[in-house]
Amino acid sequence: MTELDCLIIGAGPAGTCAALRLLQLGYRVGLVERARFPRSQIGEALTPGIRNILELLQADDALAGLPHIAGRPSVLRWEHDALQPAAQSDTAVVARAEFDARLLALASSRGARLWQPARVQAIEGRPEAWRVQVVETATGTASHLRARWLFEATGRHGTAITRWACAPNLAALWAEFDAAQVAPDCLAATRVEALADAWLWASVLPSGRLRVMVLADPHAIGGGLDSSWRRALASSRSLPALADLAPAQPLRICSAAPYLDTAAWRPGRVKIGDAAFALDPVSGSGVEKAMRFSLQTAVAWHTWSTSTDDAGRSLAQQYFSQQLNQTCARHVRWCAAHYASAWSAAGDFWRARSTPPIQRTTPTASAIGEPTADFFSSLAEAPSAEPPPAGPDQWPANARIRLDAACQLVPQLCVVQDLVRTAPALTHPHLPRAVAFVADQAIASHWGLLRREQTLGELHDALARTMRPEAAGAMVAWLRRSGVMVRAA
Ligand SMILES: Cc1cc2nc3c(=O)[nH]c(=O)nc-3n(C[C@H](O)[C@H](O)[C@H](O)COP(=O)(O)OP(=O)(O)OC[C@H]3O[C@@H](n4cnc5c(N)ncnc54)[C@H](O)[C@@H]3O)c2cc1C
Incomplete structure (x- = not known):
């Protein structure tokens, strides 16, 4: 009987990222994938944010030399009924089958136990003590394993009654x-x-x-x-x-319909990637969001698994739910605005997609499975932060500056040393979201110093006495860029 901490079902980018992260955190991981790789998969345009995910997973080497196309010009017909050259995009179009296959090979080489092509035949037992039968498709050989948790990373496949449509069908x-x-x-x-x-x-x-x-x-x-x-x-x-x-x-x-699974975390099992939420392909960021959410889920689960009390476990679940709802709601809101900006926005197809969904005010039988209030409050957030005023990045080193009076510290769920914690984070109208750490340094730890009126040079030197010089440089650069500092009168 194979003993695992986590059994991941589905080895697309969500499943393999979760596997790689859980392996980093020291868990025994298994993967069941029903298809033989390389298998074709739609979704080849990868956004640049994937780079830092691969870096965190130390997966860059495994993807070196991956066939891809980058730096091509783009032509757009969107806001105007004419073709227009667009800013060069830093999206890369990759051989997706190869991308997925290499990530899976990496997870396997780092110790994930792999069944492929194979299917889960039966799941019995209870949360934290599942007994799972996996059957290899080619030979019919059955393996019996025990797993504490199941991670469902099966993509769009299958139907779940808990999938809530975020927008009209596509x-x-x-x-x-x-x-x-x-x-x-x-x-x-x-x-x-x-x-x-x-x-x-x-x-x-x-x-x-x-x-x-x-x-x-x-x-x-x-x-x-x-x-x-x-x-x-x-x-x-x-x-x-x-x-x-x-x-x-x-x-x-x-x-290509976008949806959110409203029961993605259940006792002993959790959904990740497209099994948890699927985005409208118009942003071309599905793979990045699926991978990022897998990392967040791995850390939430690690927190849950190592917590000795209900408070720690509740924090882990809250973090999972917050990331899921915020990621999905922000994307839904962005998509609605993007559809509304099209030259053809008056047409039925476009009008139906130009307004974000609204929360039902009275619960009805059909409202069962609606997203939580978290989702709707993220949907209602201000569309974007006020843009920072021009200039702070031009200030000379001897300019006298201070933190703007609108800066506040508020408690926020954050990841600190691979665990979900509540930490004070900086909020300000120019910031799209609260920020607790810059260059791995807690902003709150330097609060007294940041609030002083001083020159940028003095601030840099004072920070450099408490942290690595590169971190001090990065923090000053971020403070200048983010628009939270003002010039003292
Ligand atoms: C039309 C379209 C275009 C898109 N274009 C883009 C794009 O350009 N850029 C982008 O970033 N994203 C794009 N996406 C989204 C992107 O493809 C997905 O977000 C991404 O593949 C999700 O990864 P995943 O690992 O969750 O699921 P998947 O990549 O679907 O992987 C799921 C895996 O689970 C396996 N599986 C399923 N059921 C079982 C089972 N029962 N047992 C075992 N294994 C199972 C499958 O074989 C598969 O390998 C697009 C999506 C659509 C629909």
Whole structure:
């Protein structure tokens, strides 16, 4: 009987990130993945925030040389009904199957016990003492294991009655064209276009093929996949010539509906990645958010597991719930504003997606499974912090400065040395969220010093007497940039 602390079901980016983090924290980890890798997976455009996650997981080496495309120009048709060059994006388009496979190989090489391709046949027992039967698909061999906790990282697969729709339903139609089939300028840039009743994304993949994806209302597509596809391409500004071209790979469809699972933490089991919340692909940040949430869940679970009292366990669960609700709510709010900004925003497709959901005022039977008040209060937060005034980063070292009077310290759930704790954090109208640490230094520990009226040079020297010089430099740089300091009269 294999004994595990955590059994992770599903080895996409969420599952492997959780595995790598839990291994770092010293746990015995198992992974069950039903597909043989490398397996194809949609979601190849990776946002730059993934870099620091890979750094934390010491996974950079494993991904060195991963086939990818970066630094391509982008062309946008969104706010205006015309194609416009966009600021060069720092998103990288990767060979996603290879990305997932390398992360899994790394988790396995660091000691995660892996069953693949395999399925969970039975789960018995109770929280903290699950008995799980795993069957290998190829041989039918059954393994019996004990696990304290189950981490469900199965992505969008399956249906859960606890999934709450954050926005109207959305479907993705996609296909690939060989480079030889399309004009060279189709391959030269990443394209995002708002159409009259859908939107479109197109980019060359590391394989050299052009991937085109159309996001539309599934009711509008109905059974007419081909006709919807051709109509969307024909109405695009950048790719109308592809409307009558047979793709190199058959047209496919999948759900892209955003949702939040309202019961993601239950006794003895927790959901991560797309199993916990799925984002509208319009931001292209699903993989990053899935990976980040896995790290947060690993730390929440570690706190829960090492707590000796109810207070510690409750803090862990609160942190999990806060991260889940805030991440999802902020994304939902951002998406609604983004849809509302499209040139075609008056159309039905766009109007339905331009307003964030509202909380029901009276609970009804159908309201069971709605998100918590946390979700709705994050949704109602001010859209963004006031921008910092121009200038602080230009101040000379001898300028006399002090913390702005609007700065306050408020208790906040934070991660301190891999555990969830309550720590004082700085709030200010210029900060999008409360900040407890800068360059690993607790801001509250230097509160008296920061509130003094002094020159930037004096502040730097005083900080450098209590911390590493690089940390003092980083803290002063952050204070200047963030807009929480003002020039003394
Ligand atoms: C149309 C579309 C386009 C997208 N584009 C982007 C993009 O450009 N950039 C981006 O960052 N994100 C994008 N995303 C989102 C991104 O793909 C997901 O957020 C990400 O894959 C989530 O990772 P995950 O590990 O939670 O799930 P997945 O990547 O889906 O991994 C889940 C794994 O679990 C396995 N599994 C499922 N059920 C079981 C089971 N019962 N037992 C064992 N194993 C199981 C599956 O085989 C799979 O390997 C897109 C999503 C959609 C729908």
